[in-house]
Amino acid sequence: MxxxxxxxxxxxxxxxxxxxxxxxxxxxxxxxxxxxxxxxxxxxxxxxxxxxxxxxxxxxxxxxxxxxxxxxxxxxxxxxxxxxxxxxxxxxxxxxxxxxxxxxxxxxxxxxxxxxxxxxxxxxxxxxxxxxxxxxxxxxxxxxxxxxxxxxxxLPPPYEIYPYYFVRADVIQRAYFLKMKRGLLDNKLCDFYGIRKSEKDILIIDENIYDKRVVLNKDNVLNYFTEDIDLNTYYYYFHVDYPFWMKDEVFDKNKFRRFELNLYVYQQILARYYLERLSNGLGKIEPLSWHKPIRKGYWPWLVLHNGVQLPLRANNYVVVRDDNIELVRLAEGYEQIIKDAIIKGFVEVSIKYNVIYVILSETYKNYLETCLIFFTDQRCKT
Structure with a gap:
């Protein structure tokens, strides 16, 4: 009991x-x-x-x-x-x-x-x-x-939650190196690795100091912009706020025109990238063609927590391959729809042999024109 x-x-x-x-x-x-x-x-x-x-x-x-x-x-x-x-x-x-x-x-x-x-x-x-x-x-x-x-x-910055998507692998390796050495390094090594000690005995790693012999092409001089941690953090949280997969039942579609907002943000990033290219004497952005190799590659210098390196895009990368030809055709189809809408001023939607004509306002025409410019000018980064 x-x-x-x-x-x-x-x-x-x-x-x-x-x-x-x-x-x-x-x-x-x-x-x-x-x-x-x-x-x-x-x-x-x-x-x-x-x-x-x-x-x-x-x-x-x-x-x-x-x-x-x-x-x-x-x-x-x-x-x-x-x-x-x-x-x-x-x-x-x-x-x-x-x-x-x-x-x-x-x-x-x-x-x-x-x-x-x-x-x-x-x-x-x-x-x-x-x-x-x-x-x-x-x-x-x-x-x-x-x-x-x-x-x-x-929310905390994403580079504090999962730094492997934001901090280069060589910088993380230097941090491991410091941890193993308990901060005891030769001064010459500190200069080589870009490591210095602050007045409060805090070790600081300068990520702008790296081996410049290991580059793919001259666009590497733009790393300060393309790999900027704060810019990538902004882009990450913009996606978190307006995910492409989210339905209107979560968003107030009368309040947020999120697809136009997405396009606007991409335009702004592309414009700033264009400005940085011109400032560094790299010239205009080369138009993207599905059927021509991308002349300049891209190397993110990122390694994930499991030790696997994020894949790089080599120079003269061939876009159209046997394993993705259907996706390329789909993208070309979307581009053609946008081009036709700009030329005709309306969109044709065929449903069971009935053609629905949607008359476009001037604002929407400008929006489609911007879409076309964005599709043709955007660099393929993956």
Whole structure:
């Protein structure tokens, strides 16, 4: 009898503790919520280091709490994906693989459609423990930027979360070198590697000092712009704010004309790139042709956490190959549609032999003309 009473008291205590945790999460102010998000994103490639996140994640079961989400169908799809199998932890995640994109979009939907902040945090803690690190970071950052109860939360820079996409491999290697040497380096080596010590004994690595013998072409002088960490951070969070895959049910389509905004941002980046080329005496941007080799290559100097180098594009790169000829034809088809719309002033859409004529306004004509300029002038960087 005594044992039964102790078990009951233990269960009551556990339930009470869980209730306290829920109440604590409910009462978090914006600063505390931001701190919690920071903890979720801290050292994502390592096991979670915060006890509260681990306990919340282990004690939460998404399948048993489907009713805590406004759209239960997305949760069921997510659970079905888990049963089939998702990208394992430790693997490289990219949105350019269709299956991985579908999986991470489903993860975002589960986070986004959580009814309250408590459910959102519990779901995030569970994902932090069991799902792929890259997918978790991507889904969480997009969800934080889109949820109303996360307004005001400032996310950390992506180069602090996952520096391998932003910091050159040789710079990271120098940091490892300093760590192994415990900061004890020969002065000559410091000059060679661009390492100096500040007045507060902080070691600083200058990424602008590197072996300039290892270059593909003279466009390498623009690395200060194309590889600028802050510019790439801006571009990353612009994508997070306006993902190409996001449906209008999340966006207020009457408030955001996001496709025009996307085009505008690309125009601005391209214009600045053009300016930097002219400032360095590199001349105009060469027009992109699908059927001619890209004369100048591109080398990002990036190595991922698993030691695999991001692929480079060699000089005289051939675009059209046997394995992508259908994609090239698709791109050419889109270009032709835009050209025809500019010339005719309307778009023809054939549906079951019925032709629908959409008369274009002057603004939309200018938009299509800009699209055409963008498609023909943009450099192929991948």
């Amino acid at each position: 005594r044992e039964v009473v102790l078990v009951i008291l233990g269960l009551v205590a556990m339930a009470a503790a869980r209730q306290v945790d829920d109440n604590t999460l409910v009462t978090l102010d914006i600063k505390q919520r931001q701190t919690f998000i920071f903890k979720l994103l801290n050292k994502v490639m390592e096991p979670v280091m915060y006890k509260e996140i681990e306990e919340i994640g282990k004690n939460y079961n998404i399948e048993e709490n489907v009713n805590l989400y406004t759209k239960t169908d997305v949760v069921k799809t997510f659970i079905n994906n888990l049963k089939i199998g998702t990208l394992p932890r430790g693997e490289i995640f990219t949105i350019h693989v269709d299956r991985q994109l579908k999986e991470v979009v489903t993860m975002f939907h589960v986070l986004y459609y959580a009814k309250d902040f408590v459910t959102f945090i519990k779901t995030a803690c569970w994902m932090r423990l069991y799902l792929n690190e890259g997918m978790f970071v991507y889904a969480l950052t997009v969800a934080v930027r889109q949820r109303e109860d996360c307004k005001g939360i400032i």
